[in-house]
Structure formats: C-alpha cells, structure tokens
Amino acid sequence: xxxxxxxxxxxxxxxxxxxxxxxxxxxxxxxxxxxxxxxxxxxxxxxxxxxxxxxxxxxxxxxxxxxxxxxxxxxxxxxxxxxxxxxxxxxxxxxxxxxxxxxxxxxxxxxxxxxxxxxxxxxxxxxxxxxxxxxxxxxxxxxxxxxxxx
Amino acid sequence: xxxxxxxxxxxxxxxxxxxxxxxxxxxxxxxxxxxxxxxxxxxxxxxxxxxxxxxxxxxxxxxxxxxxxxxxxxxxxxxxxxxxxxxxxxxxxxxxxxxxxxxxxxxxxxxxxxxxxxxxxxxxxxxxxxxxxxxxxxxxxxxxxxxxxx
DNA sequence: TAGTTTAGTTCGTGTCGCGAACTTACGTTT
DNA sequence: AAACGTAAGTTCGCGACACGAACTAAACTA
Numbered sequence: 001x002x003x004x005x006x007x008x009x010x011x012x013x014x015x016x017x018x019x020x021x022x023x024x025x026x027x028x029x030x031x032x033x034x035x036x037x038x039x040x041x042x043x044x045x046x047x048x049x050x051x052x053x054x055x056x057x058x059x060x061x062x063x064x065x066x067x068x069x070x071x072x073x074x075x076x077x078x079x080x081x082x083x084x085x086x087x088x089x090x091x092x093x094x095x096x097x098x099x100x101x102x103x104x105x106x107x108x109x110x111x112x113x114x115x116x117x118x119x120x121x122x123x124x125x126x127x128x129x130x131x132x133x134x135x136x137x138x139x140x141x142x143x144x145x146x147x148x149x150x
Numbered sequence: 151x152x153x154x155x156x157x158x159x160x161x162x163x164x165x166x167x168x169x170x171x172x173x174x175x176x177x178x179x180x181x182x183x184x185x186x187x188x189x190x191x192x193x194x195x196x197x198x199x200x201x202x203x204x205x206x207x208x209x210x211x212x213x214x215x216x217x218x219x220x221x222x223x224x225x226x227x228x229x230x231x232x233x234x235x236x237x238x239x240x241x242x243x244x245x246x247x248x249x250x251x252x253x254x255x256x257x258x259x260x261x262x263x264x265x266x267x268x269x270x271x272x273x274x275x276x277x278x279x280x281x282x283x284x285x286x287x288x289x290x291x292x293x294x295x296x297x298x299x300x
Numbered sequence: 301t302a303g304t305t306t307a308g309t310t311c312g313t314g315t316c317g318c319g320a321a322c323t324t325a326c327g328t329t330t
Numbered sequence: 331a332a333a334c335g336t337a338a339g340t341t342c343g344c345g346a347c348a349c350g351a352a353c354t355a356a357a358c359t360a
Contacts, residue, residue: 008261
C-alpha cells in the first residue's frame with residue numbers, strides 16, 4: 001500500500017479533467033461523448049449491437065437508444081447480419097466516418113494539452129505509464145473492457 | 151510534439167477506466183457520481199450554490215436540480231446565507247456526512263486498484279505524475295477547475 | 301429612486317441508461 | 331417435425347442529468 005490516502009481521489013480529479021476536455025472537443029464536433037465513442041468504434045468497421053454493448057458497457061436498451069439517436073442524426077446505419085437474421089450490424093455513414101475521423105484527430109491533437117505544464121521528460125514518462133495502465137490494448141480507438149466488479 | 155497520435159485516445163481510455171470504477175463505488179454507496187461529487191465538496195464545509203456550480207462546471211439550473219435531488223434524499227440541506235438573502239448555502243446532513251466519508255474512504259481504498267498490475271516503482275512514479283498533472287491542488291477532495299476552452 | 305447586476309428557481313427539452321416485458325429467430329431435444 | 335429454451339434487439343416507462351430561456355427577489359449603483 002504505497003499510495004497515500006488521497007491518490008484515489010486524485011485519480012477521480014484526473015478523470016474529470018480528461019472528461020471535461022473530451023466533452024468540449026466532442027461538443028465542437030456537435031457530438032455527445034456517448035455518440036462519439038460509438039462513432040469511433042464503428043467508423044472503420046461494422047460491429048454488432050451486442051459487441052458494442054460489451055465494449056461500451058451498456059445494456060441492451062442503452063445500446064438501442066444510443067444507436068437510435070445516432071442513426072437519427074445520419075451518422076450511423078443499421079444493417080442486416082449475414083448469418084443471423086435476429087442480429088444487426090452498425091456501420092458508419094460517409095458523414096459519420098468523416099466526423100469520426102475529424103474527432104479522432106482532434107482528440108489526438110488537443111487532449112494531450114492537459115499535460116502541457118509538465119516537463120518533456122515527465123510527459124514522456126507519463127505517456128508510457130498511462131499506456132501501461134490502460135493495458136497493452138493499444139488496438140485502434142478505444143476499448144472499454146473492465147472487469148466490472150471485484 | 152513528443153506524443154504519438156494515439157495518446158489522446160489513450161487518455162480517454164484511462165478516463166473511462168477510472169469513471170467506470172468510480173461509478174461502481176458510488177453505486178455501492180447508493181449514489182450517482184454527480185451526487186457523490188457534490189457530497190464530497192460539501193461534507194466538510196458549507197458552500198454556496200454558485201461556488202459549487204463553478205467547482206462542478208455546472209450552470210445554474212443544473213446545480214438547482216442536483217441539490218434538489220440530493221436534498222430529497224436527505225443527504226444535503228439548503229441554508230440561508232449570512233450576508234445575502236438571495237444566496238443559500240449547501241451543507242451536508244449527518245447522514246450525508248457519514249455517507250460522504252465512507253465513500254471517500256472507499257474511493258481511496260479501491261480506485262488505485264486500476265494500477266495494480268504495475269510494478270511498485272511504476273506505481274509510485276505514476277502517482278507522482280498524476281498528482282503533478284491534476285495540479286498542485288491537493289486541497290481536500292476534488293476540485294474541478296479547468297479553463298473551459300482551449 | 302430608478303436601473304442594473306447577481307443568486308437561485310422554474311419550465312420545457314433532450315440525452316442517457318436502466319429493468320421489465322416482448323418479439324423474432326436460432327439451436328437443441330425429443 | 332414440434333416443442334423447448336436461449337439469444338438478439340426493441341419498446342415502454344422511469345429517473346437522473348443538464349441545458350437555455352424566462353422569471354423572482356435581493357443587492358448594488360447612479
């Protein structure tokens with residue numbers, strides 16, 4: 001137990017810091033964070049609803065609603081699955097792909113700004129550690145796996 | 151620009167990781183994250199609505215609603231301000247204080263679990279860097295100041 | 301005293317996400 | 331083949347959350 005008692009709370013503060021900036025970036029692209037995350041998962045490949053629900057830690061009604069709203073904005077599209085007539089796949093429309101790519105680039109450009117006041121060496125170190133913490137899952141955009149409970 | 155293109159997204163992943171765990175801890179204390187943050191800010195001292203709105207980055211209707219809901223649960227109380235009959239202060243009830251303290255302790259105990267798979271040396275390093283990033287604001291619970299725009 | 305600013309509230313709207321109940325389709329069993 | 335259990339999504343009703351606009355009341359200012 002090397003951590004001081006305040007470390008847990010500091011982590012919350014860090015998360016809030018990131019979330020606020022992320023929210024702002026999403027808003028600049030006229031997206032909510034939920035729709036942004038969906039778009040990022042779908043912009044380069046179609047995915048099934050249950051897969052998305054698992055990645056985003058959403059139950060089925062949550063996924064349905066999110067896809068509904070995003071589809072209504074013309075960013076995403078439901079398609080039929082090949083081998084299962086119950087299932088459907090979610091893919092991005094050209095507009096969605098465009099917005100998703102722009103958002104991704106903007107996140108890459110602007111989010112690291114929260115560490116601007118660190119020295120270059122510390123920035124580098126921080127980046128490596130964050131990558132280690134989030135898991136070696138550097139796979140593409142953003143995963144969301146997290147053993148839900150303990 | 152030392153950061154790789156994926157760093158911004160990695161930060162989002164980290165934030166999601168923290169948020170999910172935090173959400174679970176809050177749920178275990180029967181709190182939403184919004185109410186938890188409010189409670190933490192108020193459990194050791196009364197604060198005014200506008201101060202809270204600033205700390206939580208909420209507009210006035212958002213604050214009113216949040217305090218409404220939290221007050222309805224008996225965790226928080228509105229009181230009159232000394233020098234301004236328009237203003238009101240928000241303070242915690244004994245129940246709110248109790249729950250807030252328990253939540254705070256639980257956050258301190260369980261949130262650092264996300265770095266469990268790091269080596270002790272890396273953990274220590276990570277903790278220091280996160281503290282540096284969130285600002286020297288180690289003041290008590292959790293602040294929320296963030297220059298809203300870029 | 302009149303006009304302006306400030307603190308909070310109320311109202312209407314939209315996003316978000318849950319549980320419960322349901323429909324449809326798949327897979328298996330008998 | 332008919333029947334059952336299971337899995338994928340949807341719909342409904344609910345509550346939390348937070349915004350802009352419009353409002354009230356108190357404080358400040360001229």
